[in-house]
Amino acid sequence: MTTARPRRRADAERNIAAILSAARELFGKGPLPSMNDIARAAGVGRVTLYAHFASREALLEAVIDSAIAETDAALTALDLDRLDPEEALRRLIETSWSILNTLRRTREAALADLDPEQLRRKHDPAFRHVERVLDRGRQAGVFRGDLPLDWLVASCYAVVHAAADEVNAGRIRAGDAPGVVAPTVLAMLAPTR
Amino acid sequence: MTTARPRRRADAERNIAAILSAARELFGKGPLPSMNDIARAAGVGRVTLYAHFASREALLEAVIDSAIAETDAALTALDLDRLDPEEALRRLIETSWSILNTLRRTREAALADLDPEQLRRKHDPAFRHVERVLDRGRQAGVFRGDLPLDWLVASCYAVVHAAADEVNAGRIRAGDAPGVVAPTVLAMLAPTR
DNA sequence: ATTAAGTCGAACAACGATGTTCGACTTAAT
DNA sequence: ATTAAGTCGAACATCGTTGTTCGACTTAAT
Numbered sequence: 001m002t003t004a005r006p007r008r009r010a011d012a013e014r015n016i017a018a019i020l021s022a023a024r025e026l027f028g029k030g031p032l033p034s035m036n037d038i039a040r041a042a043g044v045g046r047v048t049l050y051a052h053f054a055s056r057e058a059l060l061e062a063v064i065d066s067a068i069a070e071t072d073a074a075l076t077a078l079d080l081d082r083l084d085p086e087e088a089l090r091r092l093i094e095t096s097w098s099i100l101n102t103l104r105r106t107r108e109a110a111l112a113d114l115d116p117e118q119l120r121r122k123h124d125p126a127f128r129h130v131e132r133v134l135d136r137g138r139q140a141g142v143f144r145g146d147l148p149l150d151w152l153v154a155s156c157y158a159v160v161h162a163a164a165d166e167v168n169a170g171r172i173r174a175g176d177a178p179g180v181v182a183p184t185v186l187a188m189l190a191p192t193r
Numbered sequence: 194m195t196t197a198r199p200r201r202r203a204d205a206e207r208n209i210a211a212i213l214s215a216a217r218e219l220f221g222k223g224p225l226p227s228m229n230d231i232a233r234a235a236g237v238g239r240v241t242l243y244a245h246f247a248s249r250e251a252l253l254e255a256v257i258d259s260a261i262a263e264t265d266a267a268l269t270a271l272d273l274d275r276l277d278p279e280e281a282l283r284r285l286i287e288t289s290w291s292i293l294n295t296l297r298r299t300r301e302a303a304l305a306d307l308d309p310e311q312l313r314r315k316h317d318p319a320f321r322h323v324e325r326v327l328d329r330g331r332q333a334g335v336f337r338g339d340l341p342l343d344w345l346v347a348s349c350y351a352v353v354h355a356a357a358d359e360v361n362a363g364r365i366r367a368g369d370a371p372g373v374v375a376p377t378v379l380a381m382l383a384p385t386r
Numbered sequence: 387a388t389t390a391a392g393t394c395g396a397a398c399a400a401c402g403a404t405g406t407t408c409g410a411c412t413t414a415a416t
Numbered sequence: 417a418t419t420a421a422g423t424c425g426a427a428c429a430t431c432g433t434t435g436t437t438c439g440a441c442t443t444a445a446t
Contacts, residue, residue, distance in 0.1 A: 009391055009444055031305040034433060045394045050435065108301060112224040120362075144380070147373060150364055154355045155377055162351035163344075169313075171343055180340060184348055187337070188381040202414055202421055227403060238424045243405065 016052050018042040023063045027109045028102035029168070035059075060110050067106065068123055071099050075129045085137030086186060092133060093160060093185065094178045100126070100157070101164030130156055134189070143189045152189065159185055209245050211235040216256045220302045221295035222361070228252075253303050260299065261316055264292050268322045278330030279379060285326060286353060286378065287371045293319070293350070294357030323349055327382070336382045345382065352378055 008016075022042035026033035035056055039046040053059035074095055080088040103126070107119060130153050137143035143152070163181045166172040172180060201209075215235035219226040228249055232239040246252035267288055273281040296319075300312060323346050330336035336345070356374045359365040365373060 011443065012392060015393085035435090036433080047395080047436090048393055051392075054435090056434070147377065148365075151356075151359065151373055151377075154359055154364075155352055158351040158355035159348055159381075162347045166344065166347055171347075172341075180344055183385070184340065184344075184381055187383060187385070188352075188377055190380060190383075192376070192380070204413065205422060208423085228405090229403080240406090240425080241423055244422075247405090249404070 012052070015042070015044050015048060019044060019049055019052060019059075020063060020066055023059060024067060024102065024106065027060075027063060027106040029105060032109055057113055060113060063106060064103075064110065064119070064122055067099065067103050068126060071096060071103065072125050072129075074099070075126065080129065080133055081136075085133055085140055085142055088133045089130075089137070089156075089185065089189075090178075090182050092129060093156075093181055096126070096129075097160045097164060097177065097181065098174075100160055101168075104161055104164075127153060127157075137189070141191065144191045146192055155188060156185055159188070205245070208235070208237050208241060212237060212242055212245060212252075213256060213259055216252060217260060217295065217299065220253075220256060220299040222298060225302055250306055253299075253306060256299060257296075257303065257312070257315055260292065260296050261318060264289060264296065265318050265322075267292070268319065273322065273326055274329075278326055278333055278335055281326045282323075282330070282349075282378065282382075283371075283375050285322060286349075286374055289319070289322075290353045290357060290370065290374065291367075293353055294361075297354055297357075320346060320350075330382070334384065337384045339385055348381060349378055352381070 019038065019042040023033075023038045026038055026041055033041070035049060036046055038059070039049040042049070049059075053062060075092065078088075078091055078095060080092060083091065103123060107123065110119065131149065134143060134149060134152055134156070138145050138149070160181060163172065163177045167174050167177055212231065212235040216226075216231045219231055219234055226234070228242060229239055231252070232242045235242070242252075246255060268285065271281075271284055271288060273285060276284065296316060300316065303312065324342065327336060327342060327345055327349070331338050331342070353374060356365065356370045360367050360370055
């Protein structure tokens, strides 16, 4: 789980990280970056980029994988099962919403080059966390049960993404976002009287 | 308001419509189409396409304009001011949600080539309809007043888009969508007790 | 200090997309 | 039936991107 077989030199490792980070940022916002753009942003020659990632597609996949892994780790660390569903959802939103935004944009940027099914499978693990919390909340009676679980999950994501867009557009301050998203989502999930 | 000065021949007019329609469909779903793709889908030579739309950017803009105009006309025809806010919102969702989906995807497809601000200004008119209904509902006390109006509008759109995505992914049947979206949105807008 | 791993720029080939031009052809309008 | 408007395919130039190769250089590891 730590480092694989091929022992890379320290600078190589550093460059890979820089490339991944730069790629993530460039994919996350703005128009599709070329390999050239990414290399420059990473402070690395284009040749070096290709030395580590054989193709644009490979890089894209690596970017997505790393972002997913990070998100999943952060969410797992929250230990959501210990909290009551509402509080769990609040925390989940708070810690994941910005990451999810860049992830979403990267996903959209990648829709042209990657297989959609495979893509969905990849960021499925992140969905699971929400799914778990929502399911628990439903069985506890604090979340509504009159709509499909899938749909509620999708709606939650949609609202979170909307908040991210509003922040990007400057209509909401980043710090205010969780305070706006939480009541919206919770109202959406409230049981029908 | 009807036809401008340059009297075009009948077949030219027909082709323009075909191109616009094909472009709308291709932009609406799937990966970015090339001018070639669009021309073929419209049953028209590439040269003809360029005869009517000087550049890719011009075509893109025309597509967006036509879609906006159609949406706006449909929503205006609903005469929403006559209905109570909740019913108005239901109708609004029902008649606009599929159009809005293709619009959104086209917008995203165009984000690379067009100026974002100009783009937002363009599909602002559609937003206005929701804004009006929501504002009326708030003053009537049937919609919540504890969150910014902008945000509520954005959330509504987000949920509608989410439904469109779910339909596209095959997880919801198109016919079921309004029945799922409406209760979700209305719950989201319900006044806090 | 030696060596292998890694970097870099420049230059290359292949490709696809955008626009443009040409000339022959078809079609709608009067 | 004449004419102007419109269409079409083929071919062209141009551009940016991807991916590769080469050789010289720098850097980390032992």
